[in-house]
Amino acid sequence: xxxxxxxxxxxxxxxxxxxxxxxxxxxxxxxxxxxxxxxxxxxxxxxxxxxxxxxxxxxxxxxxxxxxxxxxxxxxxxxxxxxxxxxxxxxxxxxxxxxxxxxxxxxxxxxxxxxx
Amino acid sequence: xxxxxxxxxxxxxxxxxxxxxxxxxxxxxxxxxxxxxxxxxxxxxxxxxxxxxxxxxxxxxxxxxxxxxxxxxxxxxxxxxxxxxxxxxxxxxxxxxxxxxxxxxxxxxxx
Numbered sequence: 001x002x003x004x005x006x007x008x009x010x011x012x013x014x015x016x017x018x019x020x021x022x023x024x025x026x027x028x029x030x031x032x033x034x035x036x037x038x039x040x041x042x043x044x045x046x047x048x049x050x051x052x053x054x055x056x057x058x059x060x061x062x063x064x065x066x067x068x069x070x071x072x073x074x075x076x077x078x079x080x081x082x083x084x085x086x087x088x089x090x091x092x093x094x095x096x097x098x099x100x101x102x103x104x105x106x107x108x109x110x111x112x113x114x115x116x
Numbered sequence: 117x118x119x120x121x122x123x124x125x126x127x128x129x130x131x132x133x134x135x136x137x138x139x140x141x142x143x144x145x146x147x148x149x150x151x152x153x154x155x156x157x158x159x160x161x162x163x164x165x166x167x168x169x170x171x172x173x174x175x176x177x178x179x180x181x182x183x184x185x186x187x188x189x190x191x192x193x194x195x196x197x198x199x200x201x202x203x204x205x206x207x208x209x210x211x212x213x214x215x216x217x218x219x220x221x222x223x224x225x226x227x
Contacts, residue, residue: 031213043160043204043217056214090159094213103148103213107159 002027004108006091012114018079021111025072025093031055032074033105034066037088046089049074050096081115088112117142120207122218130226135192137221139205142186148208149181149188154220155201163190163203195225 005024013019025032033048033056045058049068066076072093078085089112092105121140129135141149148167152160166172166179166188178191192199202220209216 033213033215035215035217042219043206045214045216048213050213056212058214088159096213103208103211104150104162104165105213105215106162107152110159 004091004093004106006089006108006111008111009109010112010114012116013081014116015081015083017081018077019081019113020075020077021089021091021113023074023076023091023093023108025074025091026106029093029095029106030072031094031096031103032068032072033092033094034074034076035090035092035107036060037090037110038086043090046076078113083115086113086115118218119143119146119209119216120205120218122203122205122221124219125222126224127221128224128226129195131195131197133195133225135195135199135223135225137190137192137203137205137223139188139190139218140186141188141205141207141216143207143209144183144186145210146186146207147211149179150206150208150215151177151179151188151190152204152206152217153199153201154204160204192223195223197225197227199223200225 034046048056068074091108094105150165151163154160180189205218
């Protein structure tokens with residue numbers, strides 16, 4: 001069974017640009033969530049999507065957005081990039097079991113974003 | 117106060133010893149608890165999860181949960197150099213599929 005696939009793996013952008021990252025969840029998983037990992041802040045929750053709807057949101061500015069398609073694939077976008085957005089962006093997928101327990105999330109390999 | 121707290125380490129243990137990693141959480145509504153391992157430059161990989169008070173064993177790993185004291189621990193028996201990594205504790209508050217992660221404990225297993 002294929003794992004969570006993220007593209008691109010590495011990218012370099014200039015301040016002020018925007019970036020779009022893509023994620024394909026594990027087959028059968030309907031929930032996709034995104035996390036940002038930096039040395040200073042650790043792993044932080046960005047947002048979670050289920051059935052093309054954003055169900056949970058973390059404390060990030062509106063420059064960070066996402067969407068989910070009908071096949072559960074997801075994209076996240078960061079507009080007007082800042083130097084501080086340099087990070088590892090991780091996508092995670094899970095079977096939906098909200099409120100019931102069992103929401104084990106499985107991470108992709110991540111997209112390394114460097115903003116210069 | 118952060119939702120999940122971990123000692124950043126590094127924790128150094130000799131090969132073959134038991135490594136004990138600890139984590140505390142602040143919200144008593146926390147329902148599900150997870151341990152992930154992250155090698156340098158890689159993404160986190162799930163080790164195990166625990167929902168109920170007590171111990172849960174999986175191979176060389178044992179997770180322990182004490183909801184009254186609000187702590188979760190991970191024991192690694194017969195530690196190997198390949199276990200050297202950062203161990204992340206995570207909590208899914210109210211099972212909303214929104215995970216809070218600790219900052220991680222770096223484990224060094226010395227041959």
